Amino acid sequence: MSMNINTNMMTAYFPKAGYKMGIEKKKLSGTKDTEHTFAEAQKTQNAGGGFVLHISNEQDGEAIGAMCGADHSVTVYKPKDFDAANPVYKVKIWDEDGNATERMVDVSKVDPRNSDYIDMFAYSSHLTATGKCPNAQSAFTSSAMNQHGMDETSYQDLFQQRNWVNQLADAMQTQYAAGNIEGYLRYKPFWDFLTK
Numbered sequence: 001m002s003m004n005i006n007t008n009m010m011t012a013y014f015p016k017a018g019y020k021m022g023i024e025k026k027k028l029s030g031t032k033d034t035e036h037t038f039a040e041a042q043k044t045q046n047a048g049g050g051f052v053l054h055i056s057n058e059q060d061g062e063a064i065g066a067m068c069g070a071d072h073s074v075t076v077y078k079p080k081d082f083d084a085a086n087p088v089y090k091v092k093i094w095d096e097d098g099n100a101t102e103r104m105v106d107v108s109k110v111d112p113r114n115s116d117y118i119d120m121f122a123y124s125s126h127l128t129a130t131g132k133c134p135n136a137q138s139a140f141t142s143s144a145m146n147q148h149g150m151d152e153t154s155y156q157d158l159f160q161q162r163n164w165v166n167q168l169a170d171a172m173q174t175q176y177a178a179g180n181i182e183g184y185l186r187y188k189p190f191w192d193f194l195t196k
Helices: 038-045 117-130 136-148 164-177 181-195
Strands: 003-007 010-014 025-027 035-037 062-068 072-078 088-095 100-106
Touching: 062 117, 072 117, 088 117, 100 117, 117 136, 117 181, 136 164, 136 181, 164 181
Parallel strands: 003 062
Antiparallel strands: 003 010, 025 035, 062 072, 072 088, 088 100
16 A cells, blocks of 8 residues: 655655555654654654644554645544445544544545545545555645645635536646646546546
């Protein structure tokens, strides 16, 4: 299983082979050989402002998707009691003050033509993590960036219902009109999955 992390709507991919988020030890500059987990390092490095990226932990479970915007972060967790026949994920959303909201998302009931960013991020993270549509999460977050710009998606935008299929079509059209066929083709597998 791979883990995708989106920071300010840019995606970084981690390899499938045995990579465990939250276990990697990292030394922070300026500390005297003190080791911190990756999550602690992120929180420490960004304590003065900006985003905090939340990842896997014992309480919430394995993170299958994490992203940050200018005033929020979202993480999709696969709970310890996860049942593939009933794919319900825990999603935590943090505002710019660090206040967390939790939501359980049954991805089998997400309607890409009428859902909010949170449900759709959980759905696309599920599709990527299970291999059903490996580029779903990056195509989804990129299409949102196409609408709002690099850092323009706000905390309030996360809760607005949208037709994500239409938004994906708009992003594809933007790439095509610009002559960026490679960009257009990056969206196509997700488009094909959603419209089959």
